[in-house]
Amino acid sequence: xxxxxxxxxxxxxxxxxxxxxRVVAELNDYQIKLAKLHGAFVWHQxxxxxxxxxxxxxxxxxxxxxxxxxxxxxxxxxxPKGTRHRPFAAEPVSVLLIEPRGVVNTGGAGGAxxxxxxxxx
Amino acid sequence: xxxxxxxxxxxxxxxxxxxxxRVVAELNDYQIKLAKLHGAFVWHQxxxxxxxxxxxxxxxxxxxxxxxxxxxxxxxxxxPKGTRHRPFAAEPVSVLLIEPRGVVNTGGAGGAxxxxxxxxx
Numbered sequence: 001x002x003x004x005x006x007x008x009x010x011x012x013x014x015x016x017x018x019x020x021x022r023v024v025a026e027l028n029d030y031q032i033k034l035a036k037l038h039g040a041f042v043w044h045q046x047x048x049x050x051x052x053x054x055x056x057x058x059x060x061x062x063x064x065x066x067x068x069x070x071x072x073x074x075x076x077x078x079x080p081k082g083t084r085h086r087p088f089a090a091e092p093v094s095v096l097l098i099e100p101r102g103v104v105n106t107g108g109a110g111g112a113x114x115x116x117x118x119x120x121x
Numbered sequence: 122x123x124x125x126x127x128x129x130x131x132x133x134x135x136x137x138x139x140x141x142x143r144v145v146a147e148l149n150d151y152q153i154k155l156a157k158l159h160g161a162f163v164w165h166q167x168x169x170x171x172x173x174x175x176x177x178x179x180x181x182x183x184x185x186x187x188x189x190x191x192x193x194x195x196x197x198x199x200x201p202k203g204t205r206h207r208p209f210a211a212e213p214v215s216v217l218l219i220e221p222r223g224v225v226n227t228g229g230a231g232g233a234x235x236x237x238x239x240x241x242x
Contacts, residue, residue, distance in 0.1 A: 003188050005196040025199050027171045027219060030151070032197065050148045067124050075126040076153065078146050098148060098219070 008034060008056060012094050014121050019113050021097055021105060022121035033097040034121065037089040044107035045084045051099045052078050058093030062086070129155060129177060133215050135242050140234050142218055142226060143242035154218040155242065158210040165228035166205045172220045173199050179214030183207070 006024050011034055015022055019041060021033040037060065053060060054076040062069045062077060063086040071077045079085050106114045127145050132155055136143055140162060142154040158181065174181060175197040183190045183198060184207040192198045200206045227235045 003185060003190040003198075005190055005192040005198045007193075007196045009195055025173070025197060027173045027199050028202070028221070032173070032199075052146070052148045052153070064124055069124040069126055071126040072128075074130055075128045076146060077124075077126045078148050078153075081149070100149070 008096065011121050012036070012056070019105070020115045020119070022119055024121060026101070027098075029101050030098055031101050031118075033099075035095050035097055037087055037093040037095060038091070039089060041087040042106055042109045042111055042113055043084055043086045044109035045082055046079075046099070046103055046107050047082050049100050049103055050078050050081050051103070052076060052097065053087070054096040054098075056094040056096060058089060058091050060093045060095060061088045061090070063088060129217065132242050133157070133177070140226070141236045141240070143240055145242060147222070148219075150222050151219055152222050152239075154220075156216050156218055158208055158214040158216060159212070160210060162208040163227055163230045163232055163234055164205055164207045165230035166203055167200075167220070167224055167228050168203050170221050170224055171199050171202050172224070173197060173218065174208070175217040175219075177215040177217060179210060179212050181214045181216060182209045182211070184209060 011024050018036050021035040023031045023033050025032040055071045055073050060071040065084050069077050142156040144152045144154050146153040176192045176194050181192040186205050190198050
């Protein structure tokens with residue numbers, strides 16, 4: 001395929017399911033993912049890693065035990081490891097996520113919103 | 122300061138020097154940086170790490186030994202570890218960089234464009 005940049009808007013046109021991250025690139029042992037969010041996710045935490053959220057479209061609210069972070073397009077927020085959080089999107093949100101390969105999206109919380117890993121788009 | 126998202130456009134207003142990455146966030150042992158580029162950088166490589174370029178403004182060309190990758194706003198490219206590359210910006214470019222803490226911007230090439238690390242904005 002040669003050397004081609006990855007266009008995030010093009011990638012976002014290729015899937016529509018919610019809360020199902022798609023890998024678009026890898027950086028050493030980290031994965032760069034896109035996800036579409038709408039509504040409330042589950043409260044969860046990642047005990048071993050920070051997690052980066054960079055919002056492309058829509059307004060993402062990340063509830064923490066002691067407050068809410070509002071993340072708008074062009075903004076990013078890093079949830080520190082071990083921090084309980086719950087993403088919430090009142091309207092549809094497109095987000096870029098960065099975390100190490102193998103992180104489970106629901107942390108230890110499990111449940112129906114747990115997504116498969118290593119699904120590329 | 123509580124929990125506040127990082128607005129990349131606001132951060133870009135706070136510095137103007139070229140080829141001098143500013144740290145805006147950390148993700149485990151990785152740093153998220155912003156840089157302003159214009160003109161040609163030096164050929165260099167990072168033997169121990171991949172390097173992610175995500176373009177916010179302008180058109181970045183990354184020359185490789187066997188081709189050129191054009192990276193436009195909303196696009197990203199990961200230069201694999203050990204790959205010789207030379208960023209080039211015909212017009213001013215603003216870019217988000219992600220790489221492990223401590224990486225020297227010029228790799229082993231050295232020279233006047235070598236920037237200090239761990240400068241936050």
